[in-house]
Amino acid sequence: MSGTDVLELTAAAAAAQVAAGTLAPHELFEAYRARAQADRDAGEQGLGCFTWVAPQDRGAGADAQRGPLGGVPLAVKDLFCTEGVPSQSGSRILEGYEPPYTATAVARLLEAGASLLAKTNQDEFAMGSSTENSAFGPTRNPWDRTRVPGGSSGGSAAAVAAGLAPWAIGTDTGGSIRQPAALCGVVGLKPTYGTVSRYGMIAFASSLDQAGPITRDVRDAALLLAHMVGRDGCDATSLQAPEAIALPSAQRLDGLVLGVPEELSGEGIERGVLDCFAAALQRAQQLGARVQSVHLPHAPHALSAYYVLAPAEASSNLARFDGVRYGMRAEGAEELLDMYTRTRHDGFGAEVKRRIMLGTYALSSGYYEAYYGAAQRVRTRISEDFRDAFGQVDLMLTPTAPTVAFELGAKTSDPLEMYLNDYCTVPMSLAGIPAISIPCGLSEGLPVGLQIAGPAFSENRLLDAAHALELAFAFDGSAARVR
Numbered sequence: 001m002s003g004t005d006v007l008e009l010t011a012a013a014a015a016a017q018v019a020a021g022t023l024a025p026h027e028l029f030e031a032y033r034a035r036a037q038a039d040r041d042a043g044e045q046g047l048g049c050f051t052w053v054a055p056q057d058r059g060a061g062a063d064a065q066r067g068p069l070g071g072v073p074l075a076v077k078d079l080f081c082t083e084g085v086p087s088q089s090g091s092r093i094l095e096g097y098e099p100p101y102t103a104t105a106v107a108r109l110l111e112a113g114a115s116l117l118a119k120t121n122q123d124e125f126a127m128g129s130s131t132e133n134s135a136f137g138p139t140r141n142p143w144d145r146t147r148v149p150g151g152s153s154g155g156s157a158a159a160v161a162a163g164l165a166p167w168a169i170g171t172d173t174g175g176s177i178r179q180p181a182a183l184c185g186v187v188g189l190k191p192t193y194g195t196v197s198r199y200g201m202i203a204f205a206s207s208l209d210q211a212g213p214i215t216r217d218v219r220d221a222a223l224l225l226a227h228m229v230g231r232d233g234c235d236a237t238s239l240q241a242p243e244a245i246a247l248p249s250a251q252r253l254d255g256l257v258l259g260v261p262e263e264l265s266g267e268g269i270e271r272g273v274l275d276c277f278a279a280a281l282q283r284a285q286q287l288g289a290r291v292q293s294v295h296l297p298h299a300p301h302a303l304s305a306y307y308v309l310a311p312a313e314a315s316s317n318l319a320r321f322d323g324v325r326y327g328m329r330a331e332g333a334e335e336l337l338d339m340y341t342r343t344r345h346d347g348f349g350a351e352v353k354r355r356i357m358l359g360t361y362a363l364s365s366g367y368y369e370a371y372y373g374a375a376q377r378v379r380t381r382i383s384e385d386f387r388d389a390f391g392q393v394d395l396m397l398t399p400t401a402p403t404v405a406f407e408l409g410a411k412t413s414d415p416l417e418m419y420l421n422d423y424c425t426v427p428m429s430l431a432g433i434p435a436i437s438i439p440c441g442l443s444e445g446l447p448v449g450l451q452i453a454g455p456a457f458s459e460n461r462l463l464d465a466a467h468a469l470e471l472a473f474a475f476d477g478s479a480a481r482v483r
């Protein structure tokens with residue numbers, strides 16, 4: 001195979017060719033390594049997808065035993081601890097930090113035969129929707145370099161869309177896999193909370209954080225997820241899902257009842273996105289699904305609850321970064337408290353500081369009930385809304401993000417405007433249920449994502465429905481590939 005043909009393969013197809021002996025894994029790795037390194041060397045002229053690129057294929061020499069993932073190179077979000085490799089969560093405070101161990105999700109993928117290609121850029125501590133909050137500079141959207149790739153897993157999504165990595169993993173706390181997948185025209189899946197171990201993921205908000213795949217197509221997402229899941233003794237909130245992840249093959253949606261939550265599919269969503277969404281619903285009907293409207297009465301309060309709960313958990317999780325145990329330590333301090341203060345002052349960016357202050361305030365004794373307690377009650381209501389709605393429908397459809405990719409800098413001065421990106425994705429995070437974003441068309445030449453959500457542990461049903469819709473949409477992402 002020629003070099004460019006190799007780059008056109010999906011990851012699953014590449015793994016199949018490796019298994020058949022028609023593709024050498026080290027050739028595949030070198031083809032991608034060269035492209036990823038070129039992006040990194042290009043600095044501001046490149047897309048800024050990566051914070052680190054592997055100097056060589058660590059699996060080389062073991063070609064005979066590449067496992068089910070066939071040595072296919074994998075890009076990993078910066079916040080996954082990876083032994084001996086910089087793992088910085090996009091933050092100055094962890095600059096150059098090389099952990100002594102590897103996150104379970106990554107370790108499982110490497111054991112299954114993936115090869116570590118690169119670490120990807122992200123918003124600092126996964127706080128953001130545009131990858132502009134990275135201490136290492138922004139990532140650009142390969143569809144239009146003046147625009148953001150979404151966030152916080154923007155480096156992973158842009159790398160897959162641009163063909164600089166065959167597939168990638170990211171994390172999603174309130175939308176950080178699904179929203180960048182939507183803005184970059186790729187597939188992103190946030191699994192049911194607990195199905196993938198959080199061990200070794202640098203924490204943002206532990207009751208919400210969940211790892212998942214970002215891929216070119218739905219089959220690749222299933223293949224990657226199948227090797228990430230499972231109970232892990234190192235994460236007490238992880239669990240064994242009731243069924244194994246299967247590769248999807250459905251081409252029709254006959255017999256499925258799909259709900260469209262009115263609260264998440266109208267107001268605040270831009271015209272072009274709504275047009276694509278309406279066309280997607282028509283496609284679903286043509287494939288045999290019944291589409292009906294449902295209600296999630298508390299969903300409009302999800303963002304407010306999320307922006308109390310996530311900062312509250314973050315303020316606690318980020319207390320460990322004090323200049324003693326990890327990463328940087330500010331110079332010139334007179335005594336211990338001064339050293340803590342200076343380290344955190346210099347090491348954290350503005351958004352992270354904003355969240356630590358919000359979270360600390362929400363948890364303070366006089367306000368705990370008024371903010372944290374109230375937000376937890378809203379979270380319960382949202383879970384109940386989903387439970388009731390899933391009594392009437394099998395899956396739900398919404399737009400993934402309210403807009404297409406926006407210009408770099410357009411929302412950086414207005415945090416509330418930035419937070420609205422997650423309007424459609426945060427409710428599923430609060431309820432802990434799985435949701436996938438697949439590209440469903442273009443608006444003004446930029447990709448639009450369709451979100452499909454299901455009850456806990458419905459990943460196989462979600463993947464099947466996404467697969468059938470993907471075939472029908474026949475979305476062409478080739479315009480985003482870096483030549």
Ligand code: GLN
Nearest residue numbers: 126127128173174175176
């Ligand atoms: N954009 C949201 C936030 O800033 C979600 C981020 C995420 O899912 N990690 O918190």
